[in-house]
Each structure stands twice: as C-alpha cells, then as structure tokens.
Amino acid sequence: MVKKLVIFVHKWLGVVLALFFLMWFVSGVVLYYVPFPSLTQAERLGALP
Structure with missing residues (x-):
C-alpha cells in the first residue's frame, strides 16, 4: 500500500515539477x-x- 502511494506521489510530483x-x-x-x-x-x- 505504501509503495503504491509513493509511486503515485512521485509520478504526479514529477509531472507538476516538469510543468513548472x-x-x-x-x-x-x-x-x-x-x-x-x-x-x-x-x-x-x-x-x-
């Protein structure tokens, strides 16, 4: 459960930072x-x- 959450947060944080x-x-x-x-x-x- 924690691993999936970390992967999800990492993916979307990367998308947001890439847009910035x-x-x-x-x-x-x-x-x-x-x-x-x-x-x-x-x-x-x-x-x-």
Whole structure:
C-alpha cells in the first residue's frame, strides 16, 4: 500500500515539477526575445516622488 502511494506521489510530483520547469523555460525565451520598453529621460524623472 505504501509503495503504491509513493509511486503515485512521485509520478504526479514529477509531472507538476516538469510543468513548472517548462513555464520557466518559456518565460526565459520570451524575456530573451521581447525587448523591454524604453523610457525617455522625462518619463523616468516624472516617476520620481
């Protein structure tokens, strides 16, 4: 009974972790190829308190 539970938990934990790693990889690819928006000097200074 315990062995089946360990196998079940291990399998689904692996699936969940694989999905998290996939999302991490995809977000890294997006950050690599999509540039950050550029701000002018006035916009940067306008955000100061």
